Amino acid sequence: MFFKYHKTIFLTYLLSNVVSFQISAGPISIQKDDNAILQVKSTVQYPNFLQPWRFKNPETRRSYGIYVGDGLILTPSQTVNYTTGIEITKTGSLKTFTAKVIKSDPDLSLALLKVEDKSFPNGLTSVQFPTDIFLPSQGLLLEYKEFRNLGEKKVRTIKLEMDTYANGYIELPIVEIQSDEKFEGIGELIVEETSRIPQGIVISFKDSQNVGRMIPSFMIKSFLESKCRENCIPFKGFRFRTLTDRATRDYYGVKKDDQGVVIAEVYPTKPNNGTNKLIAQLQLEDVLLEVAGFKIDPKGYFEHPKYGKIGLSFLFHTNEEFTKNQSLTIPIKILRNKKLIEFDYSLSVLDENAIKIPFGNTRGRKPTYLILGGIVFQELSEHFLMEYGPKWRARVSKYLLYLNDFFHITSHYSHSPNRFVVLTQVLPLTGNQAYHSMHQNVLEKVNGNSILNLSQLNEVIKSNKEEFLVFDFQDGSQVIFKSEEITKLNQEALKTFKIPAEQNF
Numbered sequence: 401m402f403f404k405y406h407k408t409i410f411l412t413y414l415l416s417n418v419v420s421f422q423i424s425a426g427p428i429s430i431q432k433d434d435n436a437i438l439q440v441k442s443t444v445q446y447p448n449f450l451q452p453w454r455f456k457n458p459e460t461r462r463s464y465g466i467y468v469g470d471g472l473i474l475t476p477s478q479t480v481n482y483t484t485g486i487e488i489t490k491t492g493s494l495k496t497f498t499a500k501v502i503k504s505d506p507d508l509s510l511a512l513l514k515v516e517d518k519s520f521p522n523g524l525t526s527v528q529f530p531t532d533i534f535l536p537s538q539g540l541l542l543e544y545k546e547f548r549n550l551g552e553k554k555v556r557t558i559k560l561e562m563d564t565y566a567n568g569y570i571e572l573p574i575v576e577i578q579s580d581e582k583f584e585g586i587g588e589l590i591v592e593e594t595s596r597i598p599q600g601i602v603i604s605f606k607d608s609q610n611v612g613r614m615i616p617s618f619m620i621k622s623f624l625e626s627k628c629r630e631n632c633i634p635f636k637g638f639r640f641r642t643l644t645d646r647a648t649r650d651y652y653g654v655k656k657d658d659q660g661v662v663i664a665e666v667y668p669t670k671p672n673n674g675t676n677k678l679i680a681q682l683q684l685e686d687v688l689l690e691v692a693g694f695k696i697d698p699k700g701y702f703e704h705p706k707y708g709k710i711g712l713s714f715l716f717h718t719n720e721e722f723t724k725n726q727s728l729t730i731p732i733k734i735l736r737n738k739k740l741i742e743f744d745y746s747l748s749v750l751d752e753n754a755i756k757i758p759f760g761n762t763r764g765r766k767p768t769y770l771i772l773g774g775i776v777f778q779e780l781s782e783h784f785l786m787e788y789g790p791k792w793r794a795r796v797s798k799y800l801l802y803l804n805d806f807f808h809i810t811s812h813y814s815h816s817p818n819r820f821v822v823l824t825q826v827l828p829l830t831g832n833q834a835y836h837s838m839h840q841n842v843l844e845k846v847n848g849n850s851i852l853n854l855s856q857l858n859e860v861i862k863s864n865k866e867e868f869l870v871f872d873f874q875d876g877s878q879v880i881f882k883s884e885e886i887t888k889l890n891q892e893a894l895k896t897f898k899i900p901a902e903q904n905f
Contacts, residue, residue: 429596430542430589432552434525437544437589438465439489440475440499440513444482449784450824452767453899458484464544464587465513466601468624469526476587476603477504477511478566481764488515490524491544503629506761507568509603509615510623527589529598529617529624533575535560535707538593541583541602555579555590557599557614562711565603565613567760569750570635571713575600575614582607590614619718626723634728635750636716638682639665643698652687653738659697660689660735661712667754668813682745687735691715722747753817756810757781757803770854771902772861772869773881774827774893775835777843779854780804780820797840799874819853823873827893835879842874854905861886 430436442461448454463479465488473488480486480501488497497520503512536558543551558576565574577590585605591598598617605612626632640661643649654660663686682688689695692715694702701709715730722728729744758765759782767784770777778784782804788795803820810818823841826832843851847870851857861869864883871879881889890902 428528428530428598430525430527430591430598431596432550434550435491435523436467436525436527437491437542437550438467438473439544440465440473440479440587441487441489442480442483443485444480445484446482447762447766448787449767449778449781450787452769452778453901453904462586464584464589464601466527466587466589467521467524468512468528469521471515471517471520472502473499473513473515474527474587474601474620474624475511475513476566476601477506477509478603478761479586480504480511480513481762486513488513488520490520491550492523504764505623505632506566506763507564507570507633508572508619508623509566509568510620512624527598529600529621531618531621532706533557533560533599533616533618534592534597535575537599539577539590539599540593540596541579541581542589542591543583553579553581553583554593555581557590560616560707560710562713562717563613564760569755569760570633570717571711572633572717573616573619573710573714575616577602577605577612577614578610579605579612580610585612618720622718622720622723625720628723632723633717633749634719634722634747635667636713637667637669637748637750638663640688640700640712642700643687649698652685653735654687658689658735659695660687661696661698661700662687665809667750668810669748669751669754682734683736688712688732689735689740690731690733692730692732716747719747751813753814754810755808756818757808757820758783759804759808766904768854768905769824769903770858770905771827771890771893771899773879773886773889774829774832775823775838775879776825776827777821777854777857778824779817780822780842784822784824799842800840803842814852816855817853821851821854821857823871823879827897829889829892829896831885831889831892838877838879841877843871844874845872846870854903858903858905 440463443458444461445458446456448456461479463475465473465475468474486499488499497515497517499513499515501511502514539555539557541553541555545551556578560573560575562571563574564571585602588602590600600614600616602612602614641664643662663682666682696702696712700712702712704710728747732745733742757780762783785796786792821843825839826835828836846860849860869881869883
């Protein structure tokens with residue numbers, strides 16, 4: 401009885417908040433003379449993953465900003481990552497305002513900026529984002545025009561899909577757009593042509609193909625209303641494979657009238673805070689048949705009442721109730737060992753300790769390093785590998801490439817990060833001359849102790865009381881130092897190569 405009631409409540413919520421069109425009490429249409437589009441100029445300084453004690457040269461990034469009230473500005477997050485200063489310019493004003501980032505979501509590619517100057521809101525129109533969008537439809541793209549009204553360009557919103565945009569970790573709704581006109585694709589607001597109701601903001605556009613992508617308004621609304629500063633989006637916690645051939649479906653016991661996909665990978669989750677309550681979880685080779693009453697087809701899609709066929713991630717990753725309360729369960733049906741099982745599946749945010757090799761969006765990370773005997777150790781990440789240029793896949797160690805492609809995710813939950821520690825370079829000193837040719841070697845043990853991350857490596861070195869330090873690497877090579885040599889060589893390396901510290905964590 402509880403299950404049926406819970407499913408009804410969830411479906412009612414889903415349809416009322418994601419599907420049905422609701423207009424808030426205040427005006428949300430944007431008129432041509434409304435002053436709501438701003439210019440954002442950000443000075444950024446990106447970290448150097450090859451030489452992690454340095455930063456790259458400062459650069460300037462420009463984007464559009466959308467005023468959403470209370471001195472707050474919405475803009476694409478990729479333009480303000482690693483910012484050292486942000487300037488805001490509004491139409492009709494010569495004054496430049498200073499802003500700071502108060503909230504950012506790397507998976508959704510959105511950042512919220514705050515201007516403290518009390519005069520800033522004067523003359524600005526606040527944009528309100530609705531809970532629904534028109535698809536397909538004709539729209540207008542609004543551009544910032546200095547000392548003039550908003551510029552407008554024709555655009556078409558085509559369809560809604562699921563994708564990991566801005567190289568995030570989580571699939572989220574994205575709207576495909578088309579236009580015969582040219583624009584920058586860095587935060588412009590799109591409104592429906594007739595009603596002028598906001599539909600979303602553009603995060604990319606290719607002039608050569610006349611296509612781009614827009615963040616839909618209901619995801620923007622969820623971002624703005626969420627009280628958390630980061631990791632606000634629920635994650636389904638698994639990967640799946642399609643079940644399209646009859647032989648495989650028969651193997652898993654899928655009946656003729658059923659559909660579904662097979663669970664191929666399950667992300668490790670945090671323990672249940674020490675409570676004795678058992679939480680039902682998915683397992684490898686479960687067949688997922690239904691989510692919240694929606695049947696999942698063999699390719700991983702379900703039939704959405706408004707948007708048509710959409711990937712099943714939509715049911716997990718777009719829930720406003722979770723972003724507000726950080727707690728939610730979803731009723732699901734699975735086949736396990738050919739037996740039908742129904743239970744409430746608990747949603748949670750992605751635990752980043754489950755990511756063994758960071759990839760995609762840098763998420764504001766700064767690379768860590770540890771120098772021992774003039775040898776630089778770092779934790780493996782795709783960001784480090786990509787520093788080798790556009791053809792990095794052909795230039796890096798084939799073993800590192802293999803790890804990067806197949807070991808993104810750790811197998812078991814750990815309170816501390818589980819990483820691959822890599823000897824990335826040897827700073828050329830007389831005392832470490834035997835090892836100058838080494839680079840991109842994966843460290844496995846030090847004096848017999850398995851190494852899982854840089855912090856653990858540092859602790860092993862500090863607590864060592866033996867005369868020698870023996871570093872064992874995956875390829876069978878070894879590095880051996882007398883314990884007292886480490887400090888002497890480090891001091892020489894810092895002085896010779898002008899490195900501020902032997903570690904940065």
